[in-house]
Amino acid sequence: MKSVVIGIGNPNFKDDGVGLKIAEKFEGIVDTVTLLNIGFNLIDSLLGYDRAVIVDGVKTGKEPGSIIEFDIDFWGNVYASGTHNFSIFEIIRIGYQVFPDEMPKEIKIIGVEVEDVETLSKQCSPPVESAIPEAVSKIKQYLGIN
Amino acid sequence: MHYTASVKAADGVYGVEPTPTAKKIRELFYNAHYVEDHTGILYALGFPDFVCGPTASPAERNLVGLVLKVGADVGKLVLKKRYSAVKIFELTSGRPSHPVAALPGGWSKRITEEERKEILACADDCLELAKLTLDVFDKVVLQNKEYMDLVTGDVYKVVTNYIGTVDENDKTTYYDGTQKIVDTKGNELGRFKGIQYLDYIAERTLPWTYQKAPYLKKLGWQGLVEGDGTSIYSVGPLARFNVSSGFDTPLAQEAYEKMLAAFGGKPVHHTLAYHWTRAIELMHAAEKVKQIASDESITDPNVRQELGTPVGEGVGIVEAARGVLIHHYRTDDKGIVTDANLIVATTHNKGPMNIAVQKAAKHFIKNGNVDEGILNLVEIAYRPYDLCFACSTHTLPGRIPVRIDIIDHHGDLVKSLRNYELA
Numbered sequence: 001m002k003s004v005v006i007g008i009g010n011p012n013f014k015d016d017g018v019g020l021k022i023a024e025k026f027e028g029i030v031d032t033v034t035l036l037n038i039g040f041n042l043i044d045s046l047l048g049y050d051r052a053v054i055v056d057g058v059k060t061g062k063e064p065g066s067i068i069e070f071d072i073d074f075w076g077n078v079y080a081s082g083t084h085n086f087s088i089f090e091i092i093r094i095g096y097q098v099f100p101d102e103m104p105k106e107i108k109i110i111g112v113e114v115e116d117v118e119t120l121s122k123q124c125s126p127p128v129e130s131a132i133p134e135a136v137s138k139i140k141q142y143l144g145i146n
Numbered sequence: 147m148h149y150t151a152s153v154k155a156a157d158g159v160y161g162v163e164p165t166p167t168a169k170k171i172r173e174l175f176y177n178a179h180y181v182e183d184h185t186g187i188l189y190a191l192g193f194p195d196f197v198c199g200p201t202a203s204p205a206e207r208n209l210v211g212l213v214l215k216v217g218a219d220v221g222k223l224v225l226k227k228r229y230s231a232v233k234i235f236e237l238t239s240g241r242p243s244h245p246v247a248a249l250p251g252g253w254s255k256r257i258t259e260e261e262r263k264e265i266l267a268c269a270d271d272c273l274e275l276a277k278l279t280l281d282v283f284d285k286v287v288l289q290n291k292e293y294m295d296l297v298t299g300d301v302y303k304v305v306t307n308y309i310g311t312v313d314e315n316d317k318t319t320y321y322d323g324t325q326k327i328v329d330t331k332g333n334e335l336g337r338f339k340g341i342q343y344l345d346y347i348a349e350r351t352l353p354w355t356y357q358k359a360p361y362l363k364k365l366g367w368q369g370l371v372e373g374d375g376t377s378i379y380s381v382g383p384l385a386r387f388n389v390s391s392g393f394d395t396p397l398a399q400e401a402y403e404k405m406l407a408a409f410g411g412k413p414v415h416h417t418l419a420y421h422w423t424r425a426i427e428l429m430h431a432a433e434k435v436k437q438i439a440s441d442e443s444i445t446d447p448n449v450r451q452e453l454g455t456p457v458g459e460g461v462g463i464v465e466a467a468r469g470v471l472i473h474h475y476r477t478d479d480k481g482i483v484t485d486a487n488l489i490v491a492t493t494h495n496k497g498p499m500n501i502a503v504q505k506a507a508k509h510f511i512k513n514g515n516v517d518e519g520i521l522n523l524v525e526i527a528y529r530p531y532d533l534c535f536a537c538s539t540h541t542l543p544g545r546i547p548v549r550i551d552i553i554d555h556h557g558d559l560v561k562s563l564r565n566y567e568l569a
Contacts, residue, residue, distance in 0.1 A: 035243070036243070036244050039186055040186060040225060040228060040229075041232070041242065041243055043225065044232065044242070090208055090209055090210065091209075093209075093210045094209045094210055094213060094221070097210060097213045097214070097221065098213060098218050098221040098222045098225055099222065
């Protein structure tokens with residue numbers, strides 16, 4: 001199966017870079033893509049793969065460093081956005097609507113609960129940094145990588 | 147957009163002008179980005195209000211709803227053609243997003259003849275996308291009386307001054323030019339370039355917000371008020387329409403004249419017309435991409451100036467897709483930034499957006515009746531400005547939380563509405 005790991009975030013805003021750090025662990029193992037923001041570029045990155053893992057920082061109120069797996073049918077927070085930002089879930093849905101044959105058959109979304117995404121730093125906060133190995137392990141397990 | 151404003155400010159810090167070829171590549175890159183950016187804003191945020199209906203539920207009034215209405219084939223065509231703009235972005239800047247080619251006084255990524263031909267092929271896709279977009283806008287909005295009443299009505303109308311960038315022929319331009327100011331009647335109030343912005347724009351700090359409120363310095367601070375004599379101004383596609391004499395490319399000019407005739411003159415203060423001007427600019431940017439890439443001299447290898455000692459200060463101004471963007475840096479003698487000021491489109495538009503929201507709320511809230519539909523109708527009021535809060539975190543789920551508190555004339559809270567769940 002042709003797989004891709006997509007990390008999303010800003011490497012300069014502390015925990016916001018966690019998705020990128022996790023994706024970088026898969027360089028040379030499977031295809032990887034890093035995105036600093038979400039738009040149609042997410043669809044560009046998904047087309048042509050059988051399986052994809054998207055990993056990003058999330059803020060759901062859980063303990064920082066918690067790992068949360070999202071179903072791509074997650075729709076609870078999706079509204080027609082008031083600004084020029086996009087929702088991952090909305091973008092994936094549009095991808096399936098428009099490119100049903102080219103989108104991955106399986107997409108898993110891994111979120112790592114963040115603590116601080118406002119301080120200028122390339123270093124994640126300790127609980128988020130320590131969650132990286134577990135997130136990597138979960139993704140490896142999912143992709144069947146030893 | 148910030149990337150280009152920043153490199154122009156860096157040019158100033160080193161006191162250099164980019165080589166003619168570097169300037170052409172930057173402009174090509176910038177116009178390709180316009181195609182991609184305007185496409186995203188129109189199809190994801192502008193068109194759903196019209197195609198799905200302004201009062202449709204949020205679950206329908208979005209990208210997916212749009213595709214269901216216009217058909218997956220149209221959606222596929224739009225996304226495929228849009229990717230050609232991304233490809234140009236990659237060919238000119240080294241990466242499909244977050245480019246790596248800017249240098250003070252130049253550009254590190256040269257264009258080969260083979261790449262130029264590839265860009266020309268992509269430019270044709272951009273032109274097709276622009277034609278399709280104007281066609282969609284025509285069919286969905288212009289031919290629908292109900293929507294045109296909304297576009298030309300007074301609910302979504304904010305009367306302000308305008309600032310936009312023009313070339314030496316007073317035509318709209320994005321990468322470089324002169325910033326022109328017109329008043330609420332369209333009379334020219336002034337023009338500035340670079341550091342002269344300080345003579346025309348002042349920023350006021352308000353006690354209730356961390357965002358500054360810019361205003362026209364020569365008119366003085368008069369508060370967030372609209373109408374003749376106001377000192378606030380708007381930027382963005384509609385502002386560019388209002389300050390310029392049109393476009394320097396034929397198809398965009400044709401579309402400009404059609405809009406001008408529909409409104410019977412300028413300036414146009416109807417905020418939903420921002421979407422119309424955005425669609426016209428998509429055509430203009432596509433035509434510019436084709437025009438610049440047709441110039442064989444763009445493959446010239448001379449893409450970088452020699453740098454001397456930093457002069458210590460630089461101002462870079464571009465027309466970002468959503469309006470005038472100013473980067474102003476001061477540096478030490480090694481070129482390390484010691485002071486920076488950025489005025490972005492969303493900041494320029496602070497006053498107009500606040501007034502737009504207030505007007506919509508006053509119009510739609512009657513006799514104490516408030517409901518969830520108000521969230522939609524208020525979003526429609528500020529969405530045309532394409533405000534840019536998105537870059538602050540990039541965390542899931544990627545939407546802006548909006549809360550509206552309804553306060554009665556005693557100052558008591560009547561109702562609170564929000565588009566998010568509390569954790």
